[in-house]
Amino acid sequence: METHSYFPVPPGVGMEENFLSLDDILLSHERLPSRTECTFPRLGFLEKSSDSRDIQEGTKMEMPLFLAKGLYERKRRVVSVELPKVYKEGWRTVFNADPTVVDLHKMGPYYYGLGSQLLHFDSPENPEIAQAVLQTFIGRFRRTMDSSQNAYNEDTSALVERLDYLERALFRAGQSGLNSFQNWERGRASTITASSLVLNYRKRKITDLQP
């Protein structure tokens, strides 16, 4: 079994973000439909649809999560954030009906992460969003766990295709556990193996040579 000594900074849990985590940085770059509630002078060039020098009050724009989080204030209305469609009532009903049929990779891929982050914005629907995200996870977890524990030595791309980012990480953890266990059972756990880093590096070098 390959041993890893590279452990990236883990993403934050729940509503927290981990400052140095690459996953969380990518998550907080997801765009949210939002509306400006005051004028932003001199930033008109960011908004391609109008020629105005300023971003006018009431402009609808897609704002990255980190910016919406930074600008959002409870007391003073600077921006208001709308829900992306997967968290809206309509989709929540779909998730309620059968969470396992939804392609979360296409809908997200940070469905759970973004859903938790949305709770930072005071929306009346917050409790329902939290509930929907949790129930979706519960509904899908069993299948994710099951498939990760039973796919040994086979192509898993079809299994992970529709999984959200968080679920993929869980799937990988399950697979690595399964592989280690199988190795141990066959008495191969004590074999010293070449570092996967070295092997992958060599693989890449060969492909680099080919035009």
Place this chain on the structure above:
Amino acid sequence: MFCEKAIEIIRELHRMGDGQLPAFNEDGIRQVLEEMKALYEQNQSDVNEAKSEGKSELIPTIKFRHCCLLRNQRCIAAYLYDRLLRIRTLRWEYGSVLPTNIRFHMCAEELEWFNQYKKSLATFMRSLGGEEGLDITQDMKPPKSLYIEVRCLKDHGEFEIDDGTIILLKKNSQHFLPRWKCEQLIRQGVLEHIMS
């Protein structure tokens, strides 16, 4: 939009999820730093204007730029930190001497950091286990026997073992060697551990 370049360098690093070290994106970092400088200067002049002329309507814009400034800072910090984690891994996977093509992927400061890390680790290992010290990068898996059977995967040249015998490591040849001597070579993919 601001911060596009910063997210690009993060994506580039994130794509190599298995811990490989991509080339240091000096150009990307420079562009992000330039954007930060521009943001800072624009904000500085707007802050002065807001203060001296009492233009409080500028405040949302200042805050907007400030968020982007902090964002860029976060991306750069995370980029550099994640690279350091990868470089630290290289010490454990490749040993203290890195192949040249990997060294080419590091910037001068990273090379210096690697050397310092190597030194710290060596000092620590010397302080362990009495006089000779203890190599903690050895025996990552508990050993079952002192000698193991290995097969050569490529020509590696001559190799001296403890008792002074010199062995020629030729491709496809098989040897029975002291485990602690060849563990590193197995990790590097020169030898293959054979279990009967």
